[in-house]
Amino acid sequence: MSFYRGMTCETVTITGGKGSPITAYVAKPAGPGPFPGVVLVHHMPGWSELYIETTRRFAHHGYLAICANLYERAGQGNPDDVAAKVRADGGIPDAQMVGDTAAAVTWMRAQPNHNGKVGLFGSCSGGRHALIYASQRKDVDACADLWGGRVVMAKEELNAKTPVAPIDMTKDLSCPLLGLFGNEDRAPSPEQVNQHEAELKAHGKAYEFHRYDGAGHGFFYWHRPIYRPEQAMDGWSKVFAFFGKHLAK
Amino acid sequence: MCTSIIEIAHAEGMAKRGDEWFPLSQAVVAYDHARHAPLGDVITLDFINASLDPGARAGVELTLASAKALRAALDRAIAAAEFEEAEVRGKGAALAA
Numbered sequence: 579m580s581f582y583r584g585m586t587c588e589t590v591t592i593t594g595g596k597g598s599p600i601t602a603y604v605a606k607p608a609g610p611g612p613f614p615g616v617v618l619v620h621h622m623p624g625w626s627e628l629y630i631e632t633t634r635r636f637a638h639h640g641y642l643a644i645c646a647n648l649y650e651r652a653g654q655g656n657p658d659d660v661a662a663k664v665r666a667d668g669g670i671p672d673a674q675m676v677g678d679t680a681a682a683v684t685w686m687r688a689q690p691n692h693n694g695k696v697g698l699f700g701s702c703s704g705g706r707h708a709l710i711y712a713s714q715r716k717d718v719d720a721c722a723d724l725w726g727g728r729v730v731m732a733k734e735e736l737n738a739k740t741p742v743a744p745i746d747m748t749k750d751l752s753c754p755l756l757g758l759f760g761n762e763d764r765a766p767s768p769e770q771v772n773q774h775e776a777e778l779k780a781h782g783k784a785y786e787f788h789r790y791d792g793a794g795h796g797f798f799y800w801h802r803p804i805y806r807p808e809q810a811m812d813g814w815s816k817v818f819a820f821f822g823k824h825l826a827k
Numbered sequence: 828m829c830t831s832i833i834e835i836a837h838a839e840g841m842a843k844r845g846d847e848w849f850p851l852s853q854a855v856v857a858y859d860h861a862r863h864a865p866l867g868d869v870i871t872l873d874f875i876n877a878s879l880d881p882g883a884r885a886g887v888e889l890t891l892a893s894a895k896a897l898r899a900a901l902d903r904a905i906a907a908a909e910f911e912e913a914e915v916r917g918k919g920a921a922l923a924a
């Protein structure tokens with residue numbers, strides 16, 4: 579095999595929560611496999627180009643990868659506009675996200691060259707969503723939460739769409755958790771990350787948190803001024819080491 | 828930041844996208860990390876029509892300082908407009924300082 583692996587990319591339609599058709603972008607590495615799988619849970623800016631590129635990045639590193647459009651029900655259009663429409667509607671319900679992400683996990687497990695292991699990867703609201711999924715379902719083997727905000731939530735923040743704070747689901751977390759955080763972030767703040775870590779310890783959960791000085795929220799986002807190349811590249815090495823450990827067969 | 832700072836107001840009026848104007852249903856004000864402006868956290872204004880396609884949107888990302896200046900300008904314009912609407916100017920009343 580050459581140093582650079584080929585891949586096949588396409589969009590597929592999966593059956594999300596309540597039977598709703600959901601479009602997903604998939605990237606499959608060339609070769610017979612078997613390959614571990616990564617399900618990407620996109621961030622609040624939506625099913626964005628960054629997430630499509632990141633899906634391909636995982637395939638380049640030898641993972642079957644899928645990223646479902648969790649904002650599909652808001653209509654078709656530029657993902658940025660779709661995300662604004664979702665924001666105007668107060669975001670998507672956590673339960674709906676779980677149903678749609680379950681469809682992506684099911685798709686992954688049905689691939690003939692899949693090795694039977696699935697990791698979740700999400701940042702920003704996607705990190706929070708990945709954590710919720712891994713706490714409510716038992717069909718993933720590792721979860722990477724990158725600076726997910728609102729894991730710790732005040733009572734007044736809870737509503738019909740987000741009825742339970744993810745930190746209060748900790749006892750049900752069903753797989754090892756990787757957390758990457760910028761120490762200059764305010765949501766989640768370092769104090770909230772401490773609270774989350776204390777809860778994970780209290781419940782004896784397998785986790786590893788990495789906290790970065792000189793970085794705030796979204797330090798992987800190469801197209802934003804918040805990008806921090808040194809911390810981002812170290813963070814990527816942590817992601818691949820974590821998935822390499824927990825998704826190998 | 829990954830905030831839930833969102834304020835939504837009913838909006839009656841129109842906004843422009845490309846060469847086309849569309850009727851509005853809502854004005855959405857948020858504070859979160861910028862999606863486009865080369866800035867960190869921003870005040871985002873979205874003028875949208877939720878009953879049309881997602882492209883029915885005029886979006887703005889502003890620094891907090893710019894948003895405050897805009898709020899002050901809005902307050903001044905609204906105060907002057909209400910003065911006009913009250914039809915007192917022509918009756919010799921002075922605009923309040």
